[in-house]
Amino acid sequence: MVTAVNREPLPKALSPxxxxxxxxxxxxxxxxxxxxxxxxxxxxxIIFFEAYGYANIFSKRxxxxxxxxxxxxxxxxxxxxxxxMKLIQQGELDxxxxxxxxxxxxxDTDKKQITIRNLLCHNSGLPDYRPYYIExxxxxxxxxxxxxxxxxxNEPLVYPVGKSVLYSDLGFMILGWIVETVSVKxxxxxxxxxxxxxxxxxxxxxxxxxxxxxxxxxxATELCTWRRILIDGLVHxxxxxxxxxxxxxxxxxxxxxxxxxxxxxxLSVFNGHSYIFKKELIDKFFEQQEDSDRALGFDTxxxxxxxxxxxxxxxxxxxxxxxxxxxxxxxxRSIIVILLTNRVHPSRDNNKIxxxxxxxxxxxxxxxx
Numbered sequence: 001m002v003t004a005v006n007r008e009p010l011p012k013a014l015s016p017x018x019x020x021x022x023x024x025x026x027x028x029x030x031x032x033x034x035x036x037x038x039x040x041x042x043x044x045x046i047i048f049f050e051a052y053g054y055a056n057i058f059s060k061r062x063x064x065x066x067x068x069x070x071x072x073x074x075x076x077x078x079x080x081x082x083x084x085m086k087l088i089q090q091g092e093l094d095x096x097x098x099x100x101x102x103x104x105x106x107x108d109t110d111k112k113q114i115t116i117r118n119l120l121c122h123n124s125g126l127p128d129y130r131p132y133y134i135e136x137x138x139x140x141x142x143x144x145x146x147x148x149x150x151x152x153x154n155e156p157l158v159y160p161v162g163k164s165v166l167y168s169d170l171g172f173m174i175l176g177w178i179v180e181t182v183s184v185k186x187x188x189x190x191x192x193x194x195x196x197x198x199x200x201x202x203x204x205x206x207x208x209x210x211x212x213x214x215x216x217x218x219x220a221t222e223l224c225t226w227r228r229i230l231i232d233g234l235v236h237x238x239x240x241x242x243x244x245x246x247x248x249x250x251x252x253x254x255x256x257x258x259x260x261x262x263x264x265x266x267l268s269v270f271n272g273h274s275y276i277f278k279k280e281l282i283d284k285f286f287e288q289q290e291d292s293d294r295a296l297g298f299d300t301x302x303x304x305x306x307x308x309x310x311x312x313x314x315x316x317x318x319x320x321x322x323x324x325x326x327x328x329x330x331x332x333r334s335i336i337v338i339l340l341t342n343r344v345h346p347s348r349d350n351n352k353i354x355x356x357x358x359x360x361x362x363x364x365x366x367x368x369x
Contacts, residue, residue, distance in 0.1 A: 016367045017047075017048050017367065019363055019367065020038065020040075020048060020360075020363055020364055020367065021050060023359070023360055023363055024036065024038055024050065024052045024360075025052060027052070027341075027356055027360075028052050028053035030352070031350065031352060032341075032343065032350075032352040032353055032356045033053065033324055033341035033342060033343040033345075033350075033352075033353060034053050034054045034055075034056075034057045034342055034343075034345050035051070035052055035053030035054045035055050035062070035063035035067075035219065035341065035342055036051075036052050036053060036063065036324070036339065036340060036341035036342070037049075037050070037051050037052070037063065037065065037067065037069075037256045037338070037339075037340045037341075038050060038052075038337075038338070038339055038360075039256045039257070039259075039260050039336075039337075039338040040335070040336070040337050040338075040364055040368070041260055041264065041335070041336040042333070042334060042335050042336075042368060043334045044264055044267075044268070044334070046260070047368075048364075049065060049256070049257075050065075051063040051064050051065050051067065055067050055217065055218065055219045055220060055342065056219075056220040056230075056232065056345070057220075057345065057346065058220075058230065058346075061217075061220075063219065064217060065255075065256065065257070066217055066255060066257075067217050067218065067219050067255065067340075068203065068216045068217060068218045068219070068233075068253050068254065068255055069218075069219045069253065069254065069255070069256075069323065069325055069340045069342070070218075070219070070221055070231075070235060070236050070253055070321075070323045070325075071252045071253060071254055071259070071321050071323070071325050071340075072236065072237060072250050072321030072322040072323040072325055073169075073249065073250060073319060073320060073321045073322055074252060074254075074259070074319055074320075074321045074325050074326075074327065075172075075247075075248070075249060075250050075251055075252035075321075076172050076248070076249060076297060076319060077297045077298045077317075077319045078204070078252060078254075078259070078262060078319075079187065079191045079204075079206075079248075079251075079252045080172050080175050080176050080179065080187070080248040080249070080297070081120065081175075081285070081296065081297025081298070082191065082195050082297075083179040083183070083187065083190050083191050083194075083195070084116065084120065084175060084178075084179060084297070085277060085281055085282075085285060086190075086194055086195060086276075086277075087179065087182055087183060088281065089277060089278060089281055092182050092183070093116060093178070093182055094116070095115065095116050095117040095120075095284075095296075096115050096116070096117060097115060097116055098112060098113050098114060098115045098116075099111050099112055099113075099114045099115075099174070100112030100113065102116075102178055102181065102182070103174075103177065103178065103181060105149070105153050106153060109153060109154075110156070110157055111124075111125075111126075111153075111157065111161075113161055114126075114161050114174075116175070116178070117289075117296065118161060118162060118171075119168075119171040119172070119174060119175050120171075120175070120285075120296040120297045121165070121289045121292050121294045121295070121296055121297075122165050122166060122167050122168050122171060122292075122294060123161075123162050123163070123164060123165045123166070123292065124157075124161060124168060124171045125157035125158060125159050125160055125161045125162070125163070125164075126155065126157060126158070126166075126168045126170040126171050126174075127155065127158045127166070127168065127170060128166055128167055128168050128169065128170075129168075129169050129170070130151070130155065130170065130239075131238065131239070132147075132148055132151050132239050132242075133238040133239050133241065133242040135147070135151075136148060136239075136242045136243065137242055141210065141244075144242055144243045144244075145243050145244070148173070148239070148242075148243050149177060152170060152173055152174055152177075155170060165291075165292050165293070165294065169239070169249040169250070170249075172247075172248040172249035173239075173247055173248050173249050174248070175248045176246075176247055176248020176249070177248070179248070186246060187206070187246055187247075187248060188205070188206035188208065188246045188251075192204075192205060195276060196262070198276060199261065199262070199265050199275070199276060200261070201258045201261060201262060202258070203254055203255040203257070203258040204252065204253070204254040204255075204258045204259070204262065205252070205253055205254070206245060206246045206251045206252060206253070207233070207234065207235065207245050207251070207253060208244055208245055208246060209234060209235070209241065209244050209245040210244045210245075214233060214253070216233065218232055218233040218253075219340075219341075219342040219345070220232040220342060220345050220346075221236040221323055221342055221344050221345050222236060222344045222345060222346060222347060222348055223346040223347065226238075227241075230346070235250060235251050235253075236250075236322070236323050236344065237249070237250035237251065237322070250322075256338050256340050259327060259338050259340075260336060260338055263327060263329055263336050263338070264336065266282060266329075267329060267331070267334060267336065269282045270282050270283070270286060270331055271334065284296065285297060285298070286298065286317055286331060288300045288314075295317050298317040298318065298319060299317065299318050299319050299320070300314075300316060300317055300318075301314065301316050301318075301328075305358075306358065307320055307326060307328075307354070307357040307358055307361070308328045308357075308358065308361050309357075309358040309359070309360075309361035309362035309365065310358070310362060311361065311362050311365030311366065311369065312328055312330050312335075312361065312365065313330050313331070313332040313333060315330070315331045315332045316328060316329060316330045316331060316332075317329055317331065320357075322344070322348075323341075323342065323343065323344050324340070324341035324342055324343030324344060324353055325339070325340045325341065326338075326339045326340075326357065327339070328361060330365075333368075333369075335365070335368060337361060337364055337365075339357065339360065341353065
């Protein structure tokens with residue numbers, strides 16, 4: 001832990017951060033998650049960073065600050081959304097471009113008028129989720145990516161475009177497709193080469209299951225019934241897994257420290273220090289959209305039952321990941337809270353984290369504020 005500038009550290013028993021420490025330990029003891037990391041930063045200074053419990057309950061591998069997590073849906077804001085932002089900044093994309101103009105495959109479908117903006121704020125009319133992997137497993141691997149995209153082309157809308165907000169994996173699968181088409185690069189290569197590497201990030205990456213393995217200290221996830229393996233260093237998401245691990249909605253892996261560096265870089269731009277993005281673009285993406293509880297590619301606190309708790313300002317953004325990952329960033333106060341856990345280890349049926357997250361975030365914010 002790092003203490004405030006020009007102040008002596010408090011004795012451990014008196015430290016207000018001890019409440020956070022006790023709460024995280026309680027989370028492990030009560031089975032909210034086998035293990036986790038909590039990182040809290042304010043004004044670009046890490047004020048709390050600790051690891052708890054086990055990365056793997058079977059091997060008894062302990063959690064460390066360098067543990068790599070399957071970030072699950074944090075892929076949406078931290079990879080796919082940033083890739084779209086980069087292409088907009090480069091003049092290659094526009095928020096109001098529609099699928100009919102961008103991808104010829106959609107020109108004769110009911111989805112041709114869906115815009116980039118619709119996909120980012122989840123009001124495209126697409127359903128939230130479909131278990132495409134069940135059918136894709138029946139075809140040879142080399143044809144699965146095309147098979148997934150055919151499913152997306154033919155998927156019926158569940159409501160008219162722009163009329164309602166429904167969080168959708170499918171929308172971000174299409175955004176990933178758009179990024180790859182416009183950039184003429186794979187999604188993983190684009191985000192690593194154009195976004196992560198320029199700011200020195202080495203521990204945010206996708207794992208291409210068809211061509212490589214990645215050495216590292218991973219947090220294990222589920223004992224998967226259909227794969228018949230303990231998932232450890234492989235993408236957990238079923239649909240991403242069957243097409244090779246790289247998709248717009250899931251597939252990103254990373255450490256808490258690199259997630260923090262990336263978020264701190266975005267926050268720095270928001271606060272007027274231009275870097276990888278222009279401030280006006282960041283402002284546009286961080287702003288809550290009309291008739292929606294979302295920003296472009298990011299969540300905002302949906303009071304009174306937000307996973308961020310009740311203490312983050314209205315001007316906050318964040319996101320959750322299915323595996324037990326999350327981040328929240330208070331833009332007004334320059335506060336970042338990153339919670340990475342393996343709550344699906346060994347089973348996705350463990351949902352105790354839903355109650356835990358807001359309690360943790362309220363405790364953290366009460367101490368800071």
